[in-house]
Amino acid sequence: MKKKLPYIVSIGITLAVGGISALLIKDSFEVYSALEKPAAAPPGAVFPIVWSILYILMAISAAMIYTSDCSSRTALIELYFIQLIVNFIWPIIFFEWQLFLPAFIWLILLWVLVLIMTVLFYMCRKTAGYLLVPYLIWITFAGYLNFSIYLMN
Numbered sequence: 001m002k003k004k005l006p007y008i009v010s011i012g013i014t015l016a017v018g019g020i021s022a023l024l025i026k027d028s029f030e031v032y033s034a035l036e037k038p039a040a041a042p043p044g045a046v047f048p049i050v051w052s053i054l055y056i057l058m059a060i061s062a063a064m065i066y067t068s069d070c071s072s073r074t075a076l077i078e079l080y081f082i083q084l085i086v087n088f089i090w091p092i093i094f095f096e097w098q099l100f101l102p103a104f105i106w107l108i109l110l111w112v113l114v115l116i117m118t119v120l121f122y123m124c125r126k127t128a129g130y131l132l133v134p135y136l137i138w139i140t141f142a143g144y145l146n147f148s149i150y151l152m153n
Contacts, residue, residue: 007063012058018051021088025095030100032095036152041145054135058084061121061131070124077113079120083113100150112137 006021032044061078085112094103115138122129 003067007060007065010059010066011056011061014055014062014111015052017084017088018055021091022048025091028095028098031098035149038145038152040104041148050138054138057131058135061128064080064125064128064131065121068125069127072120072124076117076120076124079113080115082111083117086110086113094146100146100153104143104150107139107143111143114139 029044058080062077065076065080070076086106090103090106090110093099093106097103114132118129118132118136120129121132
């Protein structure tokens with residue numbers, strides 16, 4: 001159980017952050033359905049599923065770093081929490097405040113943080129870095145959606 005605890009705690013914290021963010025914007029999520037969107041935009045129901053999977057992969061990756069013997073593990077976990085905070089704020093800017101251009105700029109910040117985190121996690125534990133690749137791809141796609149929505153609305 002002791003070896004599993006960091007994974008359980010990491011998944012719990014990460015899903016809680018995502019869940020709280022979703023709760024804060026739940027009344028404004030219908031904004032997405034009313035917006036003009038590019039043809040590649042998925043239905044709104046896809047987002048909670050994808051984000052749940054991504055949060056679990058992120059959390060496992062962070063737990064792998066936390067349990068590693070990497071000399072930079074403390075700094076890497078701090079980076080993880082910084083990007084998690086940036087991640088938490090994006091839906092508020094986009095959905096709640098409907099500030100699509102500032103949300104896109106914020107998403108670029110998140111993308112850069114996740115890219116750096118992916119590379120550094122990979123340098124510490126390769127599998128931890130690989131687990132972040134779907135997150136980076138999804139944020140890239142989210143950037144396309146965000147910018148397209150900004151241009152179309």
